[in-house]
Amino acid sequence: MGERFRAERLHQNLTQEAVYLTAGIDRLTLQNLxxxxxxxxxRVLLRVAHVLDVSLADLVG
Structure with missing residues (x-):
């Protein structure tokens, strides 16, 4: 699951910092995810999915 989150973030050219700040989560939480x-x-999964503008179902597949 973590690789899907990372791949989507990179596909959208987003930094980890942009995602964790926008999602309102801790840097380490995103790194661990x-x-x-x-x-x-x-809740954390939903926040990150929202920032990436994809459904949680697509990310956890």
């Missing part, structure tokens, strides 16, 4: 570590909350 993209690395497939940790257990992000549903």
């Amino acid at each position: 993209e690395a497939g570590r940790g257990n992000p909350t549903f």
